[in-house]
Amino acid sequence: MNKNIKERVIGILFDMTSRWDIPPITEQSNLRSDLSFESLDILDLTLKVEIVFNIKIRPEEISKVIYVFDLIELVKSKL
């Protein structure tokens, strides 16, 4: 289950960044500095994660997400 969440989160990130010139996505990737996410990208990521996992994420929750690992943990906490 947990492995599946990680794969699905990374899958969303992979889809979003398919045409970007960035390093491979891992749990340790920093969304902003490694994956070049801007504020709108974070918003788009939030919307996609909400839809895929059928959860609601509050702005203050997503603002604490720095690494991919943080996002995976946030999703886990809501399922």
Next chain:
Amino acid sequence: MHYKDVIITGTGIHSCLGVNTEDFAAALRGCKCGLHHDEERKENGYQSDLCGNVPAVDEECMRGVSSSLYRSLTDIGKYAISAVRQALNEANVSDSFLHEHNVSLIVSNDSTAEAMTKIANIMNTRRDTRYLGSDAVFRSLNSTVSMMLASLLGIHGLSLTVSAACAGGGHALGIAKSLLDANLTEMVIVVGVQEAGLTSMQSFDALRVFSQKKVQPFGKDRDGLAPSGGAACIIMERNFDVHFRCTQNHLVSRLARFSGYGFSSNGSNLVAPSAVWEAKAMYSAMESACMKTSDIDVVFAHATGTVLGDKTEESAIKVLWPDKSVQVVATKGRTGHECWMAGVSQAVQCVLMLQGGFLPGTYSANDSQLDVVTKIRSYQPKNILCNSFGFGGTNSSFIISQSK
């Protein structure tokens, strides 16, 4: 030339007749037509399947566009980037110049049908705004292209979108001249954009003004226009600033002079044109340029190929030039009607005529009492007066002249 003259230093185009000014000029010189019959339109309820065949933009042209900006781009945004990059390159304008000087941007656009249709479809099926994503708002606002270009280019002057139907491009150019005349900005990037996709012209098609077979401006059997799209761009600067850039070791060519702009509104019917008010716009443009009718040697007609529109414009031209003393160019039989982009596209075509010493032909029979150029003429124009007229009776006319 006066130091305050407004000079055109760059041009760019992405259209059904060519995706750069070189190809476009070659197509204009030849007898190429950019229109085709689109099966998809017939299958989707259009009354006419004749339209411009506008190529997609090469993705290589999108290099340097950030991810969030890229997601917010519609086809018109990509067309615009293609045209603007050509024009800035021709005008030899660097990124640092755009960032450090008072450079403005005026875009003519009047629709975002593609984006709006997508939003409507998602909301009708999902009923959840989260499915729209973060980019829908930026794709669907009418100012989508000006907001995107201003961010991409990093300019700090005025940035706005002009909406005035098919006269919008002419008005955008005129407003740019007014800004430069008033010394409010150093350079203006003027862009005209027009959607070319399936959803863009459905409501226009419903008016049954689209031709079934061939667009024939001023022709005997003309039966309507054909929609087309893309983007065109003109870079305008004051002569003084061009001179200053030249002294800074920039290689800048004075391609043409933007010498006058006039406008009028019919103030009556929503769609019916008015010869009197069209003539008034042309006269105002000449007044603005301190010119007489005898100074104008070419009129670049709006001439979309509709029965009433062309007849009315013929009457308007005859009011000012009753004796066939002016040559009349009309290219919409070959470019299609580029609507919100049309005025800027015509401005680009004027520069190509001035630079190349030719007048393109309509390649259809002339049924008017005007000296319509039906086949290409080798001729060096001096002052070309251009017309762009739009729904609601908004009329724009402008004059582009030799730079020498």
